[in-house]
Amino acid sequence: MNERSLKVLEFYKIKEKLKKYASTGAGKDLIEKLAPYDNIYEVVQHLQETREALKLLIFKGSPPFEGVYDVRQGIEMAQKGFVLMPGQILKIGAILRAARRFQKYIATKEEEEHFKIIEDICSGITVLKDLENKIFMSIESEEKIADKASTALYNIRKSLQDKNASVRDKVNSFIRAYSSYLQDNLYTMRGDRYVLPVKAENKSSVPGLVHDQSSSGATLYIEPMGLVNLNNEIKELKLKEKAEIDRILAELSEKIYEDVNAVKINADIIWELDFVFAKAKFGSESNAIVPSVNEEGLVDIIEGRHPLIDGKVVVPMDVQIGRNFTCLVITGPNTGGKTVALKTIGLLHIMALSGLMIPARENSTVGFFTEIFADIGDEQSIEQNLSTFSSHMTNIVNIIKKSDSSSLVLFDELGAGTDPTEGAALAVSILENLKNRGCTIAATTHYSELKVYALKSQGVENASVEFDVETLKPTYRLMIGLPGKSNAFEISKRLGLPQFIIDDARKNIATEALKFEDLIQSLQEKRAKAENYAREAEILKNEADKIKSKYQEKADKLKNIRDKSIIEAKREAKEILRQAKEEADNILKDMRELEKMGYSSSARHKLEENRKKLKDKLEKTEEDLYKTRTEKGDKLDSVKEGQHVFIPSLNQKVVVLSKPDAKGELQVQAGIMKVTVNLKDLRACKGNSNDEKKRIKREAKLNFRDVSTSVDLRGMDSIEATYITDKYLDDAYLGGLKEVTIIHGKGTGVLRNSITDMLKHHSHVKNYRLGEYGEGGSGVTVVELK
16 A cells, blocks of 8 residues: 555554554564555454454453563574573563463363464464473573572582671671771672771781772772682682573573574564554554455445544544445535545544554444545645645546556545636546546545536535534534535624625625525535434434333233232142141041040041041142142253253252153252252243353453452551452452452562462462562462452
8 A cells, every 4th residue: 555645644643552552562563564454355354363352351351461572682693593691581481481371361161252363373382381491490580590590500609608608707807806907897899809998007917918999098908818718719609600600591592592493483473462462452442343344345434533533522423435426525614624534534444454443333344445545635845846736636646547446535625726617627527537447535625516516426425524603613523415515604704704795705606606505505404403303203212112111111020920929829828728737637636536435437437538528629729739830931842951941849940950861850950959850840941041141140240441450559558458459359350350460569578478368268269379570570479360
């Protein structure tokens, strides 16, 4: 795509904003090279990778870029076999760690959504865990090699520690012995050697080697002879330490060299991911969407916003080109927003064709154009001795030479800068020529001739930017289908131009032109009324929907109350029958006692008969009750494990644990109990399915914007810090974060220990560890949530 359009439409400013979201210099270099892609397949792929990165940010929080730096120079030196500095090796280790963590970061379960393009990018990662561990075990920081880097280094430093202790003891004894000859009762260092500050006049009283003197000459720094051998031994140990460190660095550099191709590929992948996630973060902050892309030249941008205008003041714009017309002529007064409309169309297309999300509403569509030409702004050139008209025409000539059916052409004030009659005629001819070629065109103008051309020509449509004559302010709303009115007379009148001058000006305009302008004004007024009516109708429709929903809810509540009342009545009836049964049993018991006391057996038989009738009636009532309850819901022919079903006899929803056996028996989970039931006793469960519940639960955990990925506890006492951390972990868990950082500082370690004790038993914590290099070290604790 031509560089001139990218510059005129200010795509470079978009790239500067995008760079703020990249973590590495290499990622920013990729952004600097960003430009529209040459084919629609690449455009769709890069838009999809941006969408996937945004979903990963939502579902899994920030990607693992902690401690990642641009180490291209270090990798290049490793490829040539150089011995690397500790800082370079450590940064390469951070790249390897980030690459390994990214494989875990993008890992998905079977029921989760997969991220195909980003997974493809990460498929080239080679996990070099041994090299990574060796690096972080050997190097503590850019200035320090760890004691455990090698056994020899550990022994050397242990000897150094012992020797230094011996020297300090020895030098303290010299201080006591020579205290009367010293300027101060202390020792100091000169060139890694312990020396004493001796008064110059007492030089002969302290035998030893003079290493330095003060600026005044009053003090000599003397190494006593008794320390020479010890200092020499320390010097030798330091030389051995340096040699061992050089050997360790050479060994690590050799290991990196052996795997340098894998290291370079891992680094390239991390930088590519840094670029991809920068696009996603930029889109998220801009409240942007991923548009559809088509090769038919269709443009349908819904509530598009210019990304370089403050989001609080920018006015959304709807624009459509390509369905019934391919040329849009935009008219309206100066400062009305015509140029902004053109730049918005062009810049949003450049962003989308570069794989960036655009600030618009869902379902917006952009066309795939191989070229976007823009003739916008004042093109006057003093150096080339070109007037405004000449500069514009030079650019237009170039556009006509190179444009075709896959080009988007944007003209600002086409034909301006010369005689209006000739300029309008040229503008019409240019638009007609490009339209016949199949170009997609948007042009702004003041000429009434172009408004007439758009009204008469097929494939050309008028549009206007709305202007409020009462306030003399533009509304910046783009209205497709209506030509705009310049409103010069109305604006001049509002600004105080005398009426007689305006009347004279009206007489100088042809009657047909005035009628045309009046017709435009009438159409605008009618359109405004139609839009008001449409808004009122929409409001009434929404209110009607709310009333309908309200009464439907009330009807459902009444139905539930009725059903509950019927069930409750039957339960009461059952209780009455149960009490009657108990009473009958008690009567029979009493009668048996009476029979023993002399009643005949015929009386007993009669009582038994009555008892049987009572029992049969009770059982029939219970059967009717059970039948009523079991009829609720549809019968099931089959069930599967994990399915939610309803048991009418228990009036409870349960979960199926096993498939039915030959007899139709199966096991279900009812609350905390496992119950065996028959398939014929189960009914279809109304309400949310298990999948819906999972989805709802999952959606409830997507409040990621409100939860930070870290909490700072420094300056708090243990009780307050524990309370704050507990509440933060709850919020992070509900927010869907997988990994968070607790910042407690190093200090005395009391705060860190309190937090560690709490994390051991916290229900949301899956794992935790102290921070590594680049994460804050022992001053932070990194927590992995369930």
